[in-house]
Amino acid sequence: MKLPAPPTEKAFPSPLHHPRVATVVGRWLATAVTICFFTGLYSHFLQDTPSWLPIPSRPASLYRVTQGLHVLSGTVAVPLLLAKLWTVYPKLFAKLPWPPTRQALGTLLERASILVLVSAMALELFIGFLNTLQWYPWPFPFRQTHYALAWIIVGALLVHLAVKLPLIRANWRRTAEKVPDSLPPAITGLTRRGLFRTVAGAATLVGITSVGQSAPAFGPVAVLAPRKPNIGPQGLPVNRTAEAAGVTGIDENWRFMIMGPQQLSYTLDELRALPQSRSELPIACVEGWSQGARWEGVRIRDLLELCGASMQSRVRVVSMEKGGFYATSELPPDFAADPLTLLALRLNGGELALDHGFPARIIAPNRPGVLQTKWVHRLEVIS
């Protein structure tokens, strides 16, 4: 039996497989990718801060905004990527030039760069979205792969732009549209403007139904979001529960320690007796969800003063959590000295729930949730 022949480039009759359409949809996709890349880079640098990069602790809600944008732009990129692939789909069946010439080599390299771009971007969006559900069905580490693929995508995208630049320039502004002359297609066929509206509508729809996990105003319609910001103990979601972290609570021998110029040790009651401060700060997670909350506890800067450390100190935070990548974190000097940064003992008017880090946790402005270390039992002044 003979298999049917694969389609050729000419087998797709729609006039919407056109460079002008590819340019417009490509611009939208590039905008989403750019926002996603830079917000992702920011998040990466907050978690793995290079020594040459000073990151300020204000504005306090900056990370909430950037990470919300990161997940939003990534989610919205899904319909945009599909629309882009649809537009250029006939190119997949373009004949490879034969016999091989210099020009053919160029075409081959270009198609290889597109293969890299499409495969990396599709996988990046897929693993990124599944990460917001905390679902990891693949056999490679999420964070490292997601970060490396981002650079590969941006690189392949720049190569793609270099190759297509003349075509992009020629189609940057509106070009004449071929209108079919027979009646039914004229009425039933989608115009370019119609296609742009539909794609923009799809992207908006996906955005509105998922942004509610970071923007509480859209919470009720966030039917495509894996989080509801007000669900969880004390009205706040949890990423890592006490059970998952192997923390069961404290006994009467529990002491909170500060290792600085002086070593101080406090019982929980003694901590409660220290001057308490209040901060209104969000928990903003790398998975994109965020929720504001009212925290009460002791300022880290007050604790630094009590142990005689300088206000430019870097502080290591040690949790009772068993193992795990985030059992310790570091507060850079700007964050440790910020008057909003607390060793929090209370949340939204009640004692901290065990899943939120009882008896004490760090809450600091402009930081990813994974660095807001829970179940803290020791602070070490490093410098």
Next chain:
Amino acid sequence: MKTRIGLAVAGVGLGLWGLWLLLSTLDPPALIRLPIWLGGAVVADDFFLVPLTIGVGWIVARWSARPDRHRAVGAVRTTMLYVGITTLIALPLLLRQGKGVNPTVLPRDYLRDWLLLEATIIAGGVAGYLVQRFTFRRSRASSGDIGGR
């Protein structure tokens, strides 16, 4: 030409940096399996999702060639596309419903919400179609154009 060369050089440089990051942070078993997943992503897009869209688009276009269908085709096409894209995104949520690592992950009833969302999209499509018909008739009546389509 200078711009293009600059872009290409920068692109290759950043891509190689990404490749180096992969090689230096992933262990060999992961590095062997990653290309399989990358290939799978291309297959899912280029040999399933996009052909599916093109196929459905073709069927809708054929369907609309019958008499009097052209008035509804815009609404039908947009509605199907919106149903498709929201279902694609809802799929992982539906598959993982009740399997979140803790009760605050995936806390909604995603099946109910997905059905509601699709019902809303379809209702919106029907409403859009009716509004379009209504305004079309009025504009035709006021212009006195009786014979036009």
